[in-house]
Amino acid sequence: MSDYSFATDVDVRYRDLDTMGHVNNAVYASYFEQARVAYFDEVLDVPLREIESVLATLEIEFRRPVEIDHDVTVAVRVPELGDSSLPMEYEVRADDTVAATGETVQVAVDRETKSSRPIPDDWREDIREFEGL
Template identity: 45%
Template sequence: MDGTSYGYTTDVRYRDLDPRGHVNHVVYVSYMEQAKGAFLREVVGVALDEVNTVVRSLDVEYERSIESGQQVTVDLRVENVGETSFTIAYRLSADGRLVATAETVSVLLDERGKPRAIPDRWRRRIEEYDRGDRGEPM
């Protein structure tokens, strides 16, 4: 992942574990969603539950398991902002070791569920963050 990334860290919870004591594979995606929500709130200035987005595509490459008691860090970077969608690349690590890489494409929808344009304010905040300008979200 090149360029500026956003970091989000969380602890592994008991409910994240499968019967073998590993974090279930779908929980990796939950960690990514938590990181995306934090990024949108802290950088873009919008709460994930206040905007209507859907994931159009998801690609995950699992490298190793996450164990009970570990801390998970999700580094993400907005790779592309299109007309109605944005692409995010993710790098997940547990206690400093790579556990997965992933990419999502999310589409912004209007109140009728139809794709709508990504607001210019979002684009500006993402560009400012990528350049290293860490001003307060609008």
């Protein structure tokens, strides 16, 4: 995960599992979300309730199962910044082995008009500094 700028641990809960004892595929989106919230909190110092963005895209590539006894870490990085879009890349590791990768795109929105708006300058500056962009 050395090429990722941020990582956070995620607890695998019993309710995350499917009938085969693996983390259900839909749960990975929640793991991405947990990592994204932690990233915003640390990098932007903004709590989720104040993040004015929506999820526009979600892609996940599964590589191996995650089980309840695995130590899981989700790494996050922002490879670039658009005008209103914030692409994010993820790597889910189970016991230090890549279990899944993925991407999301967040779009900054105006809370009142529900329209896209430019990424706030302070976000842009904080992310560029943190990511070395």
